[in-house]
Amino acid sequence: MLNKVYWLGLLLLLSGCASDRGQTLAEQRAEVQKMRTETIAAVATHQPDIRQQLARSPGYAVFSNANVNIIFASFAGGYGVAHDNRTGRDIYMKMGEAGLGLGLGVKDFRAVMVFKNRDAFEDFVEHGWMVGAHADAAAKAGDQGGAAAAEIALEDVDIYQLTEAGLALQATIKGAKFWKDRELN
Numbered sequence: 001m002l003n004k005v006y007w008l009g010l011l012l013l014l015s016g017c018a019s020d021r022g023q024t025l026a027e028q029r030a031e032v033q034k035m036r037t038e039t040i041a042a043v044a045t046h047q048p049d050i051r052q053q054l055a056r057s058p059g060y061a062v063f064s065n066a067n068v069n070i071i072f073a074s075f076a077g078g079y080g081v082a083h084d085n086r087t088g089r090d091i092y093m094k095m096g097e098a099g100l101g102l103g104l105g106v107k108d109f110r111a112v113m114v115f116k117n118r119d120a121f122e123d124f125v126e127h128g129w130m131v132g133a134h135a136d137a138a139a140k141a142g143d144q145g146g147a148a149a150a151e152i153a154l155e156d157v158d159i160y161q162l163t164e165a166g167l168a169l170q171a172t173i174k175g176a177k178f179w180k181d182r183e184l185n
Contacts, residue, residue, distance in 0.1 A: 025183065025184060032092060032184070035110070036081055036083075039064070039112060040054070040062065042162050043112050043162060047160060050112065050114075054083075054112075054114060057115050057116065057121075058086060058116075058118040059082060059084045059086075059118075059124075060085075060112065060113060060121075061080055062083075062110070063079065063110065063178075064110055065077065065095065065109050065110070066106075066107075067107050067109060068105075069099075069101075069103035069104055069105050070104065071102070072101070072102065073099070074100070074103060074174060075096075075098055076176070077094075078094070079092075079093070082124065082125050093125075093178050093180055094178070094179055094181050095177065096176070096177050097174055099173055099175070100174075101174075109161055109163045111159055112159070112160040113157050113158070115157055116156045116158070117156055119156070120157055124157075128176075129175070129177060
């Protein structure tokens with residue numbers, strides 16, 4: 001069973017990191033933009049003031065991630081976009097994450113990060129390191145099932161997370177690295 005979870009998780013993780021989300025660069029950017037729009041709309045159903053928070057912030061980021069947790073280790077990879085509200089510029093990014101803790105499962109989730117000040121946003125875009133703690137339980141496929149999550153990160157960032165699909169129960173201390181996608185920028 002663990003072997004099947006491992007390979008399924010690895011497949012999801014690698015598919016989340018894949019740069020071929022469309023045939024052309026324009027199609028790939030359009031796919032990221034579509035993911036951002038759909039994620040913000042989904043968060044708005046649970047957090048009605050999210051659009052106002054995004055508009056008031058110096059910047060925000062939206063990511064699609066695939067996460068695998070096998071007993072004591074957790075790994076995630078994905079892609080997304082950071083938006084600079086001052087310049088109106090979108091910065092296409094990738095991400096990788098590793099954590100230690102207890103858990104088992106695989107899930108596909110989305111995250112919206114709202115930066116509370118300019119320094120936090122610029123540090124994220126230029127350096128991309130984020131450390132925190134995470135706990136969640138998820139059993140979801142399409143509209144069936146449910147998920148609950150708690151995220152503790154830096155005090156200058158609010159994080160909203162939605163599980164798209166997966167089965168997971170985990171509690172981890174984690175570190176994430178975000179970097180600019182050279183192909184899409």
